[in-house]
Amino acid sequence: xxxxxxxxxxxxxxxxxxxxxxxxxxxxxxxxxxxxxxxxxxxxxxxxxxxxxxxxxxxxxxxxxxxxxxxxxxxxxxxxxxxxxxxxxxxxxxxxxxxxxxxxxxxxxxxxxxxxxxx
Numbered sequence: 001x002x003x004x005x006x007x008x009x010x011x012x013x014x015x016x017x018x019x020x021x022x023x024x025x026x027x028x029x030x031x032x033x034x035x036x037x038x039x040x041x042x043x044x045x046x047x048x049x050x051x052x053x054x055x056x057x058x059x060x061x062x063x064x065x066x067x068x069x070x071x072x073x074x075x076x077x078x079x080x081x082x083x084x085x086x087x088x089x090x091x092x093x094x095x096x097x098x099x100x101x102x103x104x105x106x107x108x109x110x111x112x113x114x115x116x117x118x119x
Contacts, residue, residue, distance in 0.1 A: 002117070002118065005055040005056065006055075006056065006059075006117050006118075008051075008055075009051065009052060009055055009056050009113075009117055010114060010117055010118060012048050012051065012052075013048075013110055013113055013114045013117070014114075015044070015048075016045070016048055016110045017107065017110055017111065017114070019041055019044070019045070020103050020104075020106050020107040020110060021107060023099070023100070023103035024100045024101075024103035024104045024107060025100075026096070026100070027096045027097060027098075027099040027100025027101070027102075027103050028097055028100035029096075029100075030092075030093025030094070030096045030097055031093075031096060032091055032096055032099075038082065039082070039083065042075070042078065042079040042082045042083070043079060045075045045079070046072075046075045046076050046078075046079045048075075049068065049071050049072035049075050049076075050072060050076075052068055052072075052113065053068060053069065053072050056113075056117055059116060059117065060113070060116050061116065064109070064112055064113065064116060067109050068109075068113070071106065071109065
């Protein structure tokens with residue numbers, strides 16, 4: 001039976017799946033989440049990876065641990081840049097399609113995380 005931290009991270013991971021499925025869908029269409037929602041999403045994602053790093057890193061395989069740490073660093077920097085408005089200049093339809101690819105890749109990582117936490 002999963003521990004309480006594992007159950008919390010599983011629930012948080014389900015939210016991340018929804019966020020990234022929506023992000024990939026919008027990105028492939030050259031669209032983005034409205035900033036009012038995006039601010040909260042970016043903070044949630046950073047907190048998710050910070051919590052995951054704190055609570056679950058010891059149960060993940062090395063390859064996934066490395067990806068989680070990279071995602072943590074990426075999201076901490078990305079949240080800062082998003083909140084400061086630095087990323088707005090990159091929000092063109094063509095660059096957002098590349099962002100859809102990134103969101104899909106991250107979705108795959110989150111699904112792997114769910115798999116290992118649930119085991």
